[in-house]
Amino acid sequence: MDDMNILKNSIHISKELLENNFFKISLDGNGTFKSIVDKRANREILKPGERGNVLQAFEDKPRVEDNWNLDIYYSEKMWEIDNVEGIEVIENGPVRGVLRITRKFLNSHIVQDIILYQDIPRIDFKTVIDWKEKDIVVKASFPVDINSDRATYEIQYGHIERSTHWNTTWDIAKFVDVRT
Numbered sequence: 001m002d003d004m005n006i007l008k009n010s011i012h013i014s015k016e017l018l019e020n021n022f023f024k025i026s027l028d029g030n031g032t033f034k035s036i037v038d039k040r041a042n043r044e045i046l047k048p049g050e051r052g053n054v055l056q057a058f059e060d061k062p063r064v065e066d067n068w069n070l071d072i073y074y075s076e077k078m079w080e081i082d083n084v085e086g087i088e089v090i091e092n093g094p095v096r097g098v099l100r101i102t103r104k105f106l107n108s109h110i111v112q113d114i115i116l117y118q119d120i121p122r123i124d125f126k127t128v129i130d131w132k133e134k135d136i137v138v139k140a141s142f143p144v145d146i147n148s149d150r151a152t153y154e155i156q157y158g159h160i161e162r163s164t165h166w167n168t169t170w171d172i173a174k175f176v177d178v179r180t
Contacts, residue, residue, distance in 0.1 A: 022122075027087075033051055036052055036123075046144060054080060054141040055105075056140075058136065084103055095118050113125070
């Protein structure tokens with residue numbers, strides 16, 4: 001077998017494992033990542049003992065501007081969204097593979113597609129949520145083993161750079177309403 005055939009058939013998608021030339025991702029029964037190995041760097045990306053792709057719901061009741069602000073204490077009341085209704089391989093071709101995870105949280109439904117590509121060193125997540133809850137926000141947790149003071153997050157129509165810690169008065173001040 002020559003190198004071209006090895007590269008052509010490098011995508012493997014199952015309920016327990018997603019793999020291509022760039023990543024090897026092991027999953028548990030809830031669709032969370034037990035391991036993400038960067039094959040090019042030959043290293044584990046997740047922090048030891050942590051899981052990635054953990055969907056978390058948080059109570060969201062800020063004092064002001066409900067649509068725009070999170071309260072500084074929002075992370076103190078969290079629920080893991082672990083009611084998995086199904087995990088299925090929906091695409092396993094020569095160009096890309098897709099694993100679909102369907103979850104339920106209270107009255108809401110979440111459909112998440114995890115996409116790996118043959119020739120692109122990237123993991124894509126396409127998440128569609130039929131959200132029926134009030135005063136609850138959702139995030140996907142990826143505790144990565146990377147040391148950095150800043151991280152860039154995608155937002156609607158762009159991105160925002162944020163601090164990776166809350167250990168200075170400047171970080172805490174972002175949550176204080178100066179009008180009160």
